[in-house]
Amino acid sequence: MAEVVEHYNASAPTYSEQYDPDKILTSADYPANFFRLKKIKQRITELGLTSVYELGIGDGSPIAAMAELGLRVGGSDFSEGMLEVARAQFRAKGFDPSVLTWGDIQDRETLQEAIASGPYDAVMALGVLPHVRDEGQVIDNMAAFIPSGGTMFLQFRNSMLSLYSFNRLTMEFITGELLAGQPESIRTVVEAELRPRLAMDLPPKRTGTQQAPGYDEILAKFHNPFELESLVRSRGFTDVRFHWYNYHVAPPMLAASIGSDFRTAGIACEGSDDWRGMFLCSAGVIEATKS
Numbered sequence: 001m002a003e004v005v006e007h008y009n010a011s012a013p014t015y016s017e018q019y020d021p022d023k024i025l026t027s028a029d030y031p032a033n034f035f036r037l038k039k040i041k042q043r044i045t046e047l048g049l050t051s052v053y054e055l056g057i058g059d060g061s062p063i064a065a066m067a068e069l070g071l072r073v074g075g076s077d078f079s080e081g082m083l084e085v086a087r088a089q090f091r092a093k094g095f096d097p098s099v100l101t102w103g104d105i106q107d108r109e110t111l112q113e114a115i116a117s118g119p120y121d122a123v124m125a126l127g128v129l130p131h132v133r134d135e136g137q138v139i140d141n142m143a144a145f146i147p148s149g150g151t152m153f154l155q156f157r158n159s160m161l162s163l164y165s166f167n168r169l170t171m172e173f174i175t176g177e178l179l180a181g182q183p184e185s186i187r188t189v190v191e192a193e194l195r196p197r198l199a200m201d202l203p204p205k206r207t208g209t210q211q212a213p214g215y216d217e218i219l220a221k222f223h224n225p226f227e228l229e230s231l232v233r234s235r236g237f238t239d240v241r242f243h244w245y246n247y248h249v250a251p252p253m254l255a256a257s258i259g260s261d262f263r264t265a266g267i268a269c270e271g272s273d274d275w276r277g278m279f280l281c282s283a284g285v286i287e288a289t290k291s
Contacts, residue, residue, distance in 0.1 A: 003218045004082075004218045005078060005217075006082060006130045006212045006220060007208065007213050007218050008058070008082050009079070009081030009082070010080065010208070010209075010211055011081075012059060012082045012084070012085045013085065014022065015058055015059035015061075015085065016059045016085070016089070018031060018032075019062075020034070020215070021034065024267065025264070025267075031243055032282070033061075033127075035124075035246070035267075036155065036283070036285060037061065037062050037152070038270075039245060039271060039285065040153055040243075041065060041069065041242050042271075043153070043243070044122065045069065047122075047151060048119075049119075049121040049151065050071055051072040051073070051122070052071050053073070053114065053118060053120040053122075053145045053267040054066075054070050054073070054074060054075040054102070054123070055075070055105040055111075055123065055128060055141070055145075056126065057076065058077065058086070059085045059086055060081050060082075060087070060090060062087070062124070063075040063100070064086075064089050064090060064095065066093045066182050067090075067271070069092070072118070072120070072142070074099045074100075074114060074117055075099065075100050075101075076101045076102060076105075076110075076114055076289065077100075077194075078102065078110075083100060083102060086158025101113070105128055106132055106134065108144070111144070114145075115144045115145055117129070118146070119150065120145050120146055122146065122150060122151040123143075123146050123150065123205075124155075125151035125153070125155065127154040129154060129157075130164055130222070131219050131220060131221075133227075135231060138229060139152075139231065139232060139235040139237075140235060142154070143236065143237075147290070148290055148291060149290065150290045152232075152237060152286070152287070152288050153286070153287055154228075154285065154286045154288070155285045156222075156225070156284060156285075157221065157283055158222065158223070158224045158225060158244075158278070158281055158282055158283050159222035159223060159224050159225075160178065160225060161248065161279065161280065161281060162222075162225070162233055164279050165202075165252055165253070165278065166199060166251050167198055167201075167202040167251075167253060168198065168199070168203075169203070169222075170198055171195065175187050177224065189195070198271075198289070199253050203252065205217075212230065224261065225242060225278060225286075228276075230288075232286055234278050236290060237289060237290055238288065238291055239289040240286060240288045241285075241286075241287050241288075242273065242277070242284050242286060243286075244273060244274075244281040244284045245270055245283055245285070246266075246281050247265075247267075247270060247280050247281055248280050249266050249269065249280065250262060
């Protein structure tokens with residue numbers, strides 16, 4: 001996992017820009033994380049929760065937002081670069097940076113002291129699941145922070161968007177997931193027919209520098225929401241619901257042709273948990289209750 005740490009250490013200094021409300025319409029990248037945090041803050045408030053622990057705090061913006069709501073908070077990350085930025089943000093906002101510690105969501109031993117600081121009403125992991133080897137172990141580790149009746153928020157990259165993107169990810173989903181287990185002869189014919197119909201050069205791969213790898217050069221998995229829901233339930237959670245975000249109102253290859261309306265129309269959809277989100281959104285958050 002060293003390459004994941006290197007990527008986030010390098011991203012740390014500018015990561016907070018993803019949550020800047022003044023850059024919603026002007027940021028180079030779509031401000032997906034801003035809308036994700038907005039939805040979680042809404043749910044935290046609606047549920048009347050008073051405490052939350054975050055695994056994989058990143059730059060600290062989400063957990064700082066929870067502290068600003070008056071919640072008792074704690075958090076950890078395995079990127080020293082991110083921890084440094086997060087602690088600086090806590091100090092600037094007048095919060096105690098000592099509640100932010102080093103820890104690896106995949107290694108229970110590194111989390112024991114943090115678990116002992118609970119229990120918490122809720123636990124969340126945002127932008128973490130794509131980078132883990134064992135999803136079941138991660139869900140178990142998250143569950144240790146909350147009691148029966150506690151709430152988990154687990155973010156994931158949504159593989160179902162690939163059915164609408166008509167690019168290389170579509171090919172990977174169809175041949176690798178939909179046709180998994182089918183004879184090679186069938187998958188070869190399907191691939192040959194689809195290849196000229198798809199934008200196989202898109203999306204462009206995000207590469208890094210000599211100092212740190214890019215996002216598409218590290219472990220960054222997509223997850224099938226149906227499979228993920230089954231896994232969450234098998235780990236002792238109920239009342240599973242999906243919150244979708246990062247809407248693509250048209251296949252992403254058409255964004256340049258559509259212009260600014262592509263972003264503004266997507267923003268207008270944010271916050272909706274309509275079924276269309278399963279196919280129009282690049283990411284989602286599972287909310288579930290510990291049995």
